[in-house]
Amino acid sequence: MQLKTFARKDIENKKVLVRVDFNVPFKDGRVSDDARIRAHWSTLGRLLDGGASVAMVSHFGRPKGGVDPSLSLRQIAPDVENAYGVRVRFVDDCVGPKVRAAMEALPRGEIVLLENVRFHPEEQKNDPDFASELAKPFDVFVMDAFSAAHRADASTSGVIPLLASFAGDLLVKEGEMLGAVSENPEKPYVLILGGAKVSDKIDVVGNLLDKATTILVGGGMAYTFLRAQRLEIGRSLCETDRLDFARETLEEAKAKGVRLLLPLDSVVASGLDATETKIADSSAMPAELMGLDIGPKTIELFASALKGARSVLWNGPMGVFENPLFAGGTKALCQAVADCTKDGAVTVIGGGDTAAAVREFGFDSKVSHVSTGGGASLEYCEGKKLPGMAPFEIR
Structure with missing residues (x-):
């Protein structure tokens, strides 16, 4: 299967939301297998090299539509930094003014990691209003989370019609x-x-x-x-x-x-x-x-x-x-x-x-x-x- 992906002209100087899958094994305060994290670097590296401002959104565990500190993505931010070799700025929500502010202030070469999208019950309901809120701070959406691609959630499919949208390198490779x-x-x-x-x-x-x-x-x-x-x-x-x-x-x-x-x-x-x-x-x-x-x-x-x-x-x-x-x-x-x-x-x-x-x-x-x-x-x-x-x- 061939998929539409992005070129530099599509993402240069744009704010890009990337759906990744950081639902990784986590035990005793550390990620025990970071293969899924590393799998996204081709896409993220290409976006950074192309001059995009990048935010990553993911789920982590099964918080059942409410905030659960034990399932906060804040915990894995150091592992993401270590895997990518770039600074990762964490935002403790995935929608709203905090996200917009973080994207406006983001220095070149750094990445934003948003909080667990499943802290919002609207995510798994593919709620159109929630998808709209996810999309608002961004110009482009890149879907790179193949492992979540079979889910019709707001962050995997609901945002696609709302932004200029492309498949990431991992999604392309999985299809091929x-x-x-x-x-x-x-x-x-x-x-x-x-x-x-x-x-x-x-x-x-x-x-x-x-x-x-x-x-x-x-x-x-x-x-x-x-x-x-x-x-x-x-x-x-x-x-x-x-x-x-x-x-x-x-x-x-x-x-x-x-x-x-x-x-x-x-x-x-x-x-x-x-x-x-x-x-x-x-x-x-x-x-x-x-x-x-x-x-x-x-x-x-x-x-x-x-x-x-x-x-x-x-x-x-x-x-x-x-x-x-x-x-x-x-x-x-x-x-x-x-x-x-x-x-x-x-x-x-x-x-x-x-x-x-x-x-x-x-x-x-x-x-x-x-x-x-x-x-x-x-x-x-x-x-x-x-x-x-x-x-x-x-x-």
């Missing part, structure tokens, strides 16, 4: 990379699906089944597919209301000539807090245990299926990777996807837990793109139009 692996992917095309629930991936399967060469199914969702084949899955996660969907998908994939591969074996244990594990074949799962990661035979099968791929989209880890006992499958797939990238494939990690795993294992620089949006990347790959993105689409 996710488009490359979901709209017209070069084949062989391998779709890797994991995570806990089949229900989260139904629309992705529906949109991409015709395009995929091979689909690899791991994670908790794999056990619903295995149960649909009347296999014993012990105490593994199973969505019984999705068994018919799993059977139909298996049949449809076969009819379309798409290889749909399920785990041959699993790392099994008594529970998430177990200290001992076993390897069990999918045809012989112990009734008292649960599958928490793909096993060595499956790792070999999936890695082999990835060889020669020209396009890869991965959404959902292969196991409960947060526990080292159940991280082997996800880590091995990271390496296999990195190998594909090295061989010239376009490889995209679909945000959320998969992105967290890829970063944790040190593979984020070894794939083509790690999406910043979990829910947004899912909806994009389902073929849906995102309200914070679609208005910039070049047809």
Whole structure:
């Protein structure tokens, strides 16, 4: 997908409101992962170099439409300064005279960070009057928060018709990379699906089944597919209301000539807090245990299926990777996807837990793109139009 972005002439000497996503992990008074913050620097740096006066607006947590000091963006201003190497001036509101005054007094080369936009209940209602108040101090709006682009909020879509509006560099990159692996992917095309629930991936399967060469199914969702084949899955996660969907998908994939591969074996244990594990074949799962990661035979099968791929989209880890006992499958797939990238494939990690795993294992620089949006990347790959993105689409 190609999106309309800005040139210097569009933003020079203009006051620019940028929707970023600073909803980052925050613990013990510090940001524990600043990847989302750093992802916006291309846009912000280009705006500053182009002579714009810049303010950033974002949500942070779920304050439920009221002021919550524990969710103030003031706390992360030092992390933003550290990531960008420029001074960040904080304003304790996102609308009103304080914002206008801050923009009038802003020295060249500095940036304003506005307070949590969700302190106003009108934000998530996409209230037109609130959107108008957000827009008033500014000449231009730049939407750069892909991870919030599936939300029709005042700060993601409500302001777009009110100002000269453009897609930021991150939004453009997300459209290009996710488009490359979901709209017209070069084949062989391998779709890797994991995570806990089949229900989260139904629309992705529906949109991409015709395009995929091979689909690899791991994670908790794999056990619903295995149960649909009347296999014993012990105490593994199973969505019984999705068994018919799993059977139909298996049949449809076969009819379309798409290889749909399920785990041959699993790392099994008594529970998430177990200290001992076993390897069990999918045809012989112990009734008292649960599958928490793909096993060595499956790792070999999936890695082999990835060889020669020209396009890869991965959404959902292969196991409960947060526990080292159940991280082997996800880590091995990271390496296999990195190998594909090295061989010239376009490889995209679909945000959320998969992105967290890829970063944790040190593979984020070894794939083509790690999406910043979990829910947004899912909806994009389902073929849906995102309200914070679609208005910039070049047809």
